[in-house]
Amino acid sequence: MNAGLTAATSGRVLRQVRTDHRTIGLIIVVPCVLLGLLAWIYTGTPVFDAIGPALLGVFPMVVMFIVTSVATLRERQSGTLERLLTTPMGKGDFMLGYAGAFGALAVVQAVIATGFAVWVCGLGVAGPVWLLVVVAVFDAVLGTALGLLASGFARTEFQAVQFMPAFLLPQFLLCGLLIPRDQLPTVLEWVSNVLPLSYAVDAMKEIARNADPVTAVLGDLGIVAAFIAGALALASLTLSRRSA
Amino acid sequence: MVNNSGPAVAVSGLQVVRGKRRVIPGLDLEIPAGQVVGLLGPSGSGKSTLMRCIVGVQIVESGTVTVLGHPAGSPTLRDRVGYVTQSPSVYADLSVRDNVTYFGRAIGLRGAELREAVDRTLAEVDLVSYADQLVQDLSGGQESRVSLAAALVGRPSLLVLDEPTVGLDPVLRRDLWDLFRHLADRGHSLVVSSHVMDEATRCDRLVLLREGRVLADATPAELLQQTGAVDADAAFLALIDAETARSGERSSS
Secondary structure, eight states, rough: OOOHHHHHHHHHHHHHHHHHHHHHHHHHHHHHHHHHHHHTTTSSHHHHHHHHHHHHHHHHHHHHHHHHHHHHHHHHHHHHHHHHTTTTTOHHHHHHHHHHHHHHHHHHHHHHHHHHHIIIOOOOOOOOHHHHHHHHHHHHHHHHHHHHHHTTTTTEEEEHHHHHHHHHHHHHHHHSSSOOGGOOOOHHHHHHHHHHHHHHHHHHHHHHHSOOHHHHHHHHHHHHHHHHHHHHHHHHTTTTTTTT | OOSSOOOEEEEEEEEETTTTTEEEEEEEEEEEETTTTEEOOOOOOOOOHHHHHHTOOOOEHHHHHHHHEEEETTTGGGTTTTESSSOOOOTSSBBHHHHHHHHHHHHTTHHHHHHHHHHHHHHHOOOOOGGSSBBGOOOHHHHHHHHHHHHHOOOSSSEESTTTTTOOOHHHHHHHHHHHHHHTTOOOOOEEEEEEGGGGGGGGGGEEEEETTTEEOHHHHHHHHHHHHHSSSHHHHHHHHHHHHHHHHHHHH
């Protein structure tokens, strides 16, 4: 792997996104609109404070998953990926380049969405607000990594978009937002224990109710980071230099 | 700069299956270094598949392909072989300059060297005045020139170009062939596929493919002499007719 090639790829992906103003708008605005809607629905109840932080982690993951899986699928279909793999560009450079670019976008998205939730919608958390941003960025990068992996199994854009409900909805149902994870039926609790979104949501819930959550959050983020690394490694196995 | 000691490409006993078809049933070929070699043949004759084998992106059934002394696709070749696919493979949502710059970075160019290479390449493909346009706003011919530029920027020892002049006007076609000639004179090797026979005369050597087999491998002059034809088009037809007659005899006896 080569830092220069990784940085070149990140820069190129960010340049591509920059020419697409509507996508930038959607990445930034959609999480804010959804959070605002949620705060409005639960006006005068404590529910928004309880689930707001968790959703602050879920929305960036969903958005990044879709954007990444479609972007890499396009790259496979247009022949640019095959062409890149005839150059010294490594599979790892390619994967980390994408993760870096969308990670940078995720920082912008997370700062704005968190700021909007806290200062406009009045989200109150026991822990520090900056930690919400850190966890949201990890979640967004997780979405990118899972999107890179999913795009390896998609042959068409229709399939790529269908992978969103297939990969993400089960994680959403089992992550502890609908029912606390320890109250799930035993088998489903086991399943939720091996899904990355569960730990992302655990970290957010910890920040919501604990005034000093750093230790617990670091543990959860460690697990999320391991899932990111695993997904990127598996995703690079789906890239092959040769095809039939 | 360029190693001239051996052939640019040596293919031996190559067999390729794509889908259910044996696209290349057994092919031997040597492509000399420092020449422009034209790969001609009707569509479906295996030109693109052979090129994919040379750049090492094709899964082969059996046989060997040696490029600049190394097995095709080996890591040492990745900054020495440039490949342009038949349909342009560049980023539609990037500017012309950003595309060429990115592919320049991918083969390791940096800083001033990269900027000079990009400027030189944009001039070579005549896209200087379009440098800051997005590729999606260009015409098809311009887009295929961006794709060509992305391979030229690294000045590879071996350039593999799949139909690089399709859809281009005569002036630009002539300029590009002049560029190919100039590169070959400086020791680069080029494999260029085409189905435009009048381009055949601009090649040092012609390889005629049909159904994954080499029908002829000669200089343009030798080819005309062998067949007694007046131009490459007629020579090609004469060879195909002769081949059809031979295989007809074989199957009837």
